[in-house]
Amino acid sequence: xxxxxxxxxxxxxxxxxxxxxxxxxxxxxxxxxxxxxxxxxxxxxxxxxxxxxxxxxxxxxxxxxxxxxxxxxxxxxxxxxxxxxxxxxxxxxxxxxxxxxxxxxxxxxxxxxxxxxxxxxxxxxxxxxxxxxxxxxxxxxxxxxxxxxxxxxxxxxxxxxxxxxxxxxxxxxxxxxxxxxxxxxxxxxxxxxxxxxxxxxxxxxxxxxxxxxxxxxxxxxxxxxxxxxxxxxxxxxxxxxxxxxxxxxxxxxxxxxxxxxxxxxxxxxxxxxxxxxxxxxxxxxxxxxxxxxxxxxxxxxxxxxxxxxxxxxxxxxxxxxxxxxxxxxxxxxxxxxxxxxxxxxxxxxxxxxxxxxxxxxxxxxxxxxxxxxxxxxxxxxxxxxxxxxxxxxxxxxxxxxxxxxxxxxxxxxxxxxxxxxxxxxxxxxxxxxxxxxxxxxxxxxxxxxxxxxxxxxxxxxxxxxxxxxxxxxxxxxxxxxxxxxxxxxxxxxxxxxxxxxxxxxxxxxxxxxxxxxxxxxxxxxxxxxxxxxxxxxxxxxxxxxx
Numbered sequence: 001x002x003x004x005x006x007x008x009x010x011x012x013x014x015x016x017x018x019x020x021x022x023x024x025x026x027x028x029x030x031x032x033x034x035x036x037x038x039x040x041x042x043x044x045x046x047x048x049x050x051x052x053x054x055x056x057x058x059x060x061x062x063x064x065x066x067x068x069x070x071x072x073x074x075x076x077x078x079x080x081x082x083x084x085x086x087x088x089x090x091x092x093x094x095x096x097x098x099x100x101x102x103x104x105x106x107x108x109x110x111x112x113x114x115x116x117x118x119x120x121x122x123x124x125x126x127x128x129x130x131x132x133x134x135x136x137x138x139x140x141x142x143x144x145x146x147x148x149x150x151x152x153x154x155x156x157x158x159x160x161x162x163x164x165x166x167x168x169x170x171x172x173x174x175x176x177x178x179x180x181x182x183x184x185x186x187x188x189x190x191x192x193x194x195x196x197x198x199x200x201x202x203x204x205x206x207x208x209x210x211x212x213x214x215x216x217x218x219x220x221x222x223x224x225x226x227x228x229x230x231x232x233x234x235x236x237x238x239x240x241x242x243x244x245x246x247x248x249x250x251x252x253x254x255x256x257x258x259x260x261x262x263x264x265x266x267x268x269x270x271x272x273x274x275x276x277x278x279x280x281x282x283x284x285x286x287x288x289x290x291x292x293x294x295x296x297x298x299x300x301x302x303x304x305x306x307x308x309x310x311x312x313x314x315x316x317x318x319x320x321x322x323x324x325x326x327x328x329x330x331x332x333x334x335x336x337x338x339x340x341x342x343x344x345x346x347x348x349x350x351x352x353x354x355x356x357x358x359x360x361x362x363x364x365x366x367x368x369x370x371x372x373x374x375x376x377x378x379x380x381x382x383x384x385x386x387x388x389x390x391x392x393x394x395x396x397x398x399x400x401x402x403x404x405x406x407x408x409x410x411x412x413x414x415x416x417x418x419x420x421x422x423x424x425x426x427x428x429x430x431x432x433x434x435x436x437x438x439x440x441x442x443x444x445x446x447x448x449x450x451x452x453x454x455x456x457x458x459x460x461x462x463x464x465x466x467x468x469x470x471x472x473x474x475x476x477x478x479x480x481x482x483x484x485x486x487x488x489x490x491x492x493x494x495x496x497x498x499x500x501x502x503x504x505x506x507x508x509x510x511x512x513x514x515x516x517x518x519x520x521x522x523x524x525x526x527x528x529x530x531x532x533x534x535x536x537x538x539x540x541x542x543x544x545x546x
Contacts, residue, residue: 043067061334068338076341077357077364078325084335092188094210094242100157101164102186103128108433111135111143112152115432116505122184129170131436131502136167136176158183191216193506194224197514201527202229206250209242209299214249221253221282231287231527233520234303237317241298244326244345248275251306253283254313259348261306264326266343271326287530288313289523292405294368294377297321304405305347311395311537314530315407316523318377321368322404324354349391351401380410395537408539409526414518417490421483425472425491434471435498438464448499452508455500460492468495490516 047063065083072079082090092098102121106113112134117124135143137155158164160183168177190213194204202224206217221232241247248261255261255277263274290304290313301320307313324344331337344352357364376382385400393399400406425431442448449455468491469479484491493516500508514520525544532543 065336072338072340073361076325077361078323078327079338079340081338082336087331087335087337098157098186098188099160100153100183100186101128101166101181102184103156105134105152106429106432107147107149107152108133108429108436110146112147112155113433113436115501118186121186122181126179126181128168128179128181130505131170131440132177133169134166135169136165136178138165139167160184187212189216191220193510194220195507195510196224196227196229197233197511197520197524198527200228200230201233201524202227202231203233203235203514203520205235205237206239208239209244209246209250211243211246213242213246217250218253218282225282225286229286231289231530232283233289233291233523235291235520236296236300236304237291237293237519238295239297239300240295240321241300241323244299244302247299247302248306251303252277253281254286254288254307255281255310256284257281259306259310262302262345262347264343264345266326268342271343285534287527287534289526289530290315291519291523292317292320292407293519294318294321294371294404296405297323298325301353301405302345302347305351305353308399308405308408309348309351309391309393311393311397311533311539314409314523314526314533314539315405316409316526317407317411317519318413319371319383319406320353320404322353322355322402324352324401347391347401349393349399351389351391351399353401353404355403377413378415379412380406397539409522409529409541411519411522416518417487417516419480419483419487421477421480422487422490424477426494428472428475428477430468430472430475430477431491431494432498432501433475434468435495436502437471438467439499439502449503452500452504452511455496455504455508455512458496458499460495464495465492 047060047067050058050063051060065081069081072081102118102123104115104118106115114123114128114130114132114134116130117128133143134156135141142151142155156164156166163180163182165178165180168179170177188210190206190208190210191204192207194202197203204217204220204224206213224232244262251261257277257279259277261275261277263272265272288307290307292300292304292315296304296317297320301323304315304320308315324346325341326343326345327339328342329337329339344354346352355364355367371377374382383403383406385403385406389401391399391401439448449458465488469484473479493512497509497513500512502508529539529541529543532538532540
C-alpha cells in the first residue's frame with residue numbers, strides 16, 4: 001500500500017524498539033545483561049548470538065533492520081519499516097520537491113527523450129525543449145547502452161547548486177547541442193493539469209495528498225471557477241492517499257461550516273480526534289462528481305466518504321481500496337524510519353471503511369486481484385457487504401463500512417477494445433515514440449494540426465495506421481490482425497493523443513486521450529444529476545436525461 005502517509009509525533013509505545021536499535025550488546029549469551037523488559041532482553045540475546053555464532057559473518061545493521069521488519073510484519077499490513085536509502089525519496093515525494101535539472105522524460109529508442117522541461121526549472125531556463133534527446137552526460141555517451149528509467153536519476157538528479165553537462169540531439173539541428181545546467185529545487189506536483197471538459201464542467205485529477213496538494217488543488221479550483229465551472233469532476237482514481245490534514249482541507253472546500261469530515265479513534269488519547277468543516281470554502285454550492293477505483297485509498301477515501309455521507313456529490317467508478325487506518329512515524333538516527341498504525345478513522349456517518357486484514361499479509365495484498373477474479377470490477381452484484389456494517393447518509397441512503405467506498409454510480413472497468421496486442425504496444429511505449437517521430441518528420445509538410453481546434457478534426461489515416469504497425473513490428477511487436485481490429489479505436493486515439501502532446505503539450509494530450517476514458521465520459525454525462533443533487537440533496541439518475 002502507499003508510502004505517502006502523514007508524518008506525526010512518535011508514540012512512546014515504540015520506545016522499546018528504539019532502545020533496541022541504539023543498544024550495543026556487551027555481555028555473553030549466558031548472563032550478565034542488565035535487568036529490563038524480558039522480551040527486549042530476549043531479542044537482544046538473539047541478535048548477539050547470531051553475530052557471534054552464525055556459520056558466516058553477519059551484518060549487525062541488517063540483522064537489526066530485519067528484526068524491526070519482522071516485528072512490524074506481525075502487526076498489520078500497514079505498519080512497516082523504511083530503510084534509510086528509501087526514506088529520502090519518500091520525503092521528497094511528500095514534501096513536494098527534489099533536486100535536479102527539471103525534466104519529464106521517457107526512454108524512447110534506447111535514449112532519454114525529454115517529454116517536457118518542467119515549468120520554472122533550470123532546464124526550461126536553459127532552453128531545453130520537448131523532443132530533445134539526451135545522448136551525453138558529462139561527456140559520457142548514454143544513448144544506445146540500455147539505459148533504463150531507474151538509471152536516469154543517477155545521471156540527472158543531484159544536490160542543488162551542482163552542475164551537469166548534457167549533450168542534446170535536437171530535430172532539425174545537425175550538430176550536438178551542449179548545455180551546462182545548474183541543478184535546483186524541482187517541484188513534484190500532485191495536480192499536474194486541469195481543464196474544462198465542457199463549457200461548465202471542470203476536471204481536476206489529484207495523484208496524492210502531499211505537503212502542497214491542497215494549495216495546488218485550490219489554485220486550479222479557483223482558476224476553473226473563473227472559466228465558468230459549475231460542476232467539478234474530481235479524479236481520485238489511483239490516488240493512494242497521504243497526509244490526512246490535506247484530505248480534510250480539500251473536503252472543507254465543499255462543505256458548509258460545522259459539518260463533520262472525519263474522526264479518528266485509537267488506544268492513546270491523542271489518537272481520538274474530530275475534524276469539522278470551517279467557514280472557508282470556494283465550492284460549497286457547486287456540483288461535484290468524484291471518480292474512484294480500487295487504487296483510491298486512505299486520504300482519497302476520507303474525501304469521497306465525507307462527500308458521500310453528506311450527499312454532497314456523486315461518487316462514480318468502482319469500489320475503493322478500503323484503508324481506514326492512520327499511521328505515525330518514528331525516524332531513527334541512521335535516516336531509516338518505521339510507521340505504525342495508531343488509530344482508525346471514521347466517515348461522518350460512522351463508517352470505518354478498512355477492509356478485513358485478519359488473514360495473512362499475502363491474502364490481504366491479493367484482495368485486489370480477487371476483485372478481478374470474482375468479476376466485481378465488471379458486475380456490482382458481486383460485491384457483498386455485511387448488514388452489520390450498514391450506515392445512513394444525511395438523506396437516509398444506505399452505505400456500508402468494512403470494505404472501502406462503494407460508488408453511487410457504478411461504472412465497470414472497460415475491457416472494450418482491449419487486447420494483448422494493445423498491451424504490448426503500451427508496454428513498449430510505442431505510441432509516444434511513433435507519434436513524436438512522426439511529428440518531428442512532418443513539421444514542414446503542412447500535414448499536421450496547427451492548433452488544438454485543428455487537432456479536434458484530425459483523423460488518423462489508414463496510411464498512418466499502417467506506418468505505425470510497421471514501426472511497431474520493427475521494434476518487437478509484430479502485427480496481430482485480430483488484436484489490431486479489436487483495438488483499432490484505442491490505437492488511433494493514443495497515436496493522436498501523443499501527437500497532440502508533441503505539438504501542444506498537455507493541452508493537446510488530455511482532451512484527446514480522455515475521449516477513450518469511459519469512466520470520465522460517464523461522469524461528464526452525469527453533470528445534470530450532480531447539479532440536481534447539489535440543489536436537493538437527493539440522487540435522481542433520471543435527471544441525466546432531462
